[in-house]
Amino acid sequence: MRAARFHAAHDIRIENVPAPAVRPGTVAIDVAWCGICGTDVHEYLEGPIFVPAANSPHPLTHEAPPVTLGHEFSGVVAELGEGVEGLSVGESVVVEPYVVCDDCLPCKAGNYHLCTRIGVIGLAGHGGGLSERVVVESRWVHPVGDIPLDQAALIEPLAVAYHAVQRSGATPESTALVAGAGPVGLLLAAVLKGIGVTTIVSEISAARLAQAADIADHVLNPTDDAVADRVRELTGGSGVDIGFECAGVNDVLDTVLDAVRPAGVVVNVSIWGSRASVDMQKIVLKEIDLRGTFAYVNSHKDVISLVQEGRIDLAPFITSQIGLSDVVSKGLTTLIEDNESSIKILVSPTM
Secondary structure, eight states: OEEEEEEETTEEEEEEOOOOOOOTTEEEEEEEEEEOOHHHHHHHHHOOSSSOBTTBOOTTTOOOSSEEOOOEEEEEEEEEOTTOOSOOTTOEEEEOOEEOOSOSHHHHTTOGGGOTTOEEBTTTBSOOSSBSEEEEEGGGEEEOTTSOHHHHTTHHHHHHHHHHHHHHTOOTTOEEEEEOOSHHHHHHHHHHHHTTOEEEEEOSOHHHHHHHHTTOSEEEOTTTSOHHHHHHHHTTTSOEEEEEEOSOOHHHHHHHHHHEEEEEEEEEOSOOSSOOOOOHHHHHHTTOEEEEOOSOSSOHHHHHHHHHTTSSOOGGGEEEEEEGGGIIIIIIHHHHHOTTTOOEEEEETTO
8 A cells, every 4th residue: 555654854755565454453444534734744844753763663663764654534444353343344433543551650540642652643653644544443443423534634633622622621701812823723713612712813924814714703913913902902901711822932922921811821732842931920920820731632522523513614724635646745845835824734545
C-alpha cells in the first residue's frame, strides 16, 4: 500500500509499504481522509520533534524513522481482529490516535492523555492516516454514524478544542475570548458557540478574522483595537469569564490576562516554541486561574454528538482536498506559504 513516510526534515516520501495485518483486539481501517496538522508541518520543517529520533526509538512503539505520518483521520472498518465487539465491517469511524503504557500513574488515574511515555499514531509509529490502511486497538475506534467522512477527519482536532473548553469550566452563561484564530482557535470558537457561550475572537490576520466572523459573536483586530479595552466594553466593564491563549505569543498572553475579569480563568491552548514570560502580578492581583490543556481524554463521543446534533458544522473548515502524491507540494507547502487562508487540508490515500 502507499504511505507518506517521514525520513527526516524536508524528506517525506510516498512509498509502497506492506499493509498492516489485523491482530487480536485490533481493527483494520481503510483510510478515507486524513487532515494535515500543524504538528506535521513542524515535523517537516524542523523534525524529528514528536517523531522519534533515528537513534532513539519510541519506548512503546519501538519505531524510529521512517514512520508513516497522519493522526487526524477517518475511514471505514475493513476487518475485525479476534475478540473485537461493538464494531462492524463497513462502519464509518474515527480514531483516537494514542499509544499509551497503561502502567504509569496518569494512566492508572484515567488520564491516559498524560501518559509518561505517550506516543501518537502517525508520529511515534504504529502506522498513520497518510496511508491506505491502518490497524489500531479497538479501544481507540469511535463510530461516527452518518457524519460525512471528510468532515469526520476533523473530529480529532475538534476534540482538542473540546477538551480545552472542558478545562475552562465554561457554561452557556459564560463569556469567552479566543486569542488567535488558527485552526484550533477557530474550532475552539465553534465549540464555545455550540454550547451557547458568548464568544469574542481576537486575530491580526484579515483572512482568519473573516473566517472567525462566521462563528463568533464579535471579532477584534489588535492592530485596530485595544483588545482588552474593547472586551471590557463588550462585557459591561467586567472582562470575559474565560480567556483562551491560542497563539503561543507573549503579547497575546498578556492581552488575555488583561481581558479576563477578576477571578477569571485563562486556558493556555497553544504549544509554545520558546519559553513563555508570564506576568505573575496580573495573576496574583486578579486571582486569575491559569490552566494548561493538552490534547483530549474521553472526549470523542461527546464531540461526535455535537456534530451529529448539528451544533457544530465542520464543512466550512475544509479548505481543500488533495491526493496522497500531493501531500508535500499541495499540502505541507501550501500550509507553510499560505497558512492564513488554509484551515484544514484533507488528504485522500486513494486519489
